[in-house]
Amino acid sequence: MSLFSSVDLYCERLSPEFWAEPVNAWTNLAFVAAALWAWTEARKRPPVPRVITLLITLTALIGVGSFLFHTFANGLTEWADVVPIWSFIALYVLTAIHLVGGVPPRRLVRIGAIVAAVVVVVFLATGSSEPASGPSVLNGSLQYAPALIALCVFSILTLARKHPLSPxxxxxxxxxxxxxxxxxxxxxxxxxxxxGTHFMWHVLNGAMVALLLQALVRNRL
Structure with missing residues (x-):
């Protein structure tokens, strides 16, 4: 599929026009709100670590990239949608491993390479890009299964260690x-x-990212 070919994956989109998904587009403000909230709280607890600044920036970029995808809706803007999401997931996983598991930075480099490889393989195998003729199995949601698994493991570890990040x-x-x-x-x-219900994916994902950011901002070592 060409990078500029129209992509139609969601209920709200009935045409290839720019403003065919207004609700799906506007609800990406949830990510911008999450970034602003995190930055406001982080500024109250100086100094702000670079990793937190980067995660907050990626959160805002998730909103921007997704907005572009739900307005221009083509193969190129889909990359703008998924790259910030997976970058946030990979960086947050590494940060969590360091904070909760006590893994030193040197070992994180090796783990980071593994995480990056997994992200690439998962995206190539289950990416959401589909021809306009129809969606994939589970409407492309299968690509986020590793993220859900990672969150479950993260939750179990924090609960087991009674870490303040657990709630x-x-x-x-x-x-x-x-x-x-x-x-x-x-x-x-x-x-x-x-x-459709895709707009709820944005709203709830914005809330999820906000919770993860607040966990780091309020409980960082």
Whole structure:
């Protein structure tokens, strides 16, 4: 598929026009709100570590990239959508491993290479890019299964170690699981609910990212 070919994966989109998904587009403000909240709280606790600044920046970029995808809706803007998401996931996983597991930075480099390889393989194998003729199995949500698994493991570890991150991690995991349901059923309910449910994926994902950021900002070592 050409990078500039129109992509139609969601219930709300009925044409290739720029403003064919206004609700899906505007709900990406949830990510911008999450970034602003995290930055406001981080500024109250100086100095702000570079990794937290980078995670907050990636959160804002998730909102921008997703907005572009739900307006221009082509193969090129889809990369702008998924790259910040997976970059955030990979960086957060490494940060969590360091904070909760006590893994030293040198070992994180090797783990980071493994995480990056897994992200690339998962995206290539289950990426959301699909021809306009139809969606993939689970409407492309399968690509986020590793993220859900990582969150579950993160929650279990923090609970087992009675880490102060645990309430935030558990809440973020539950919210993300619910958001995946809304992402998956979007096309299945078009006949009964033409707006679809993908916008709830944005709202709840924004909440999930906000919880993860607040966990680090408020409980960083």
């Amino acid at each position: 935030w991690a558990v809440a973020a995991t539950v919210v993300f699981a619910i958001s995946l349901v809304f992402r998956t059923i979007d096309l299945e309910i078009c006949a009964d609910f033409p707006l």
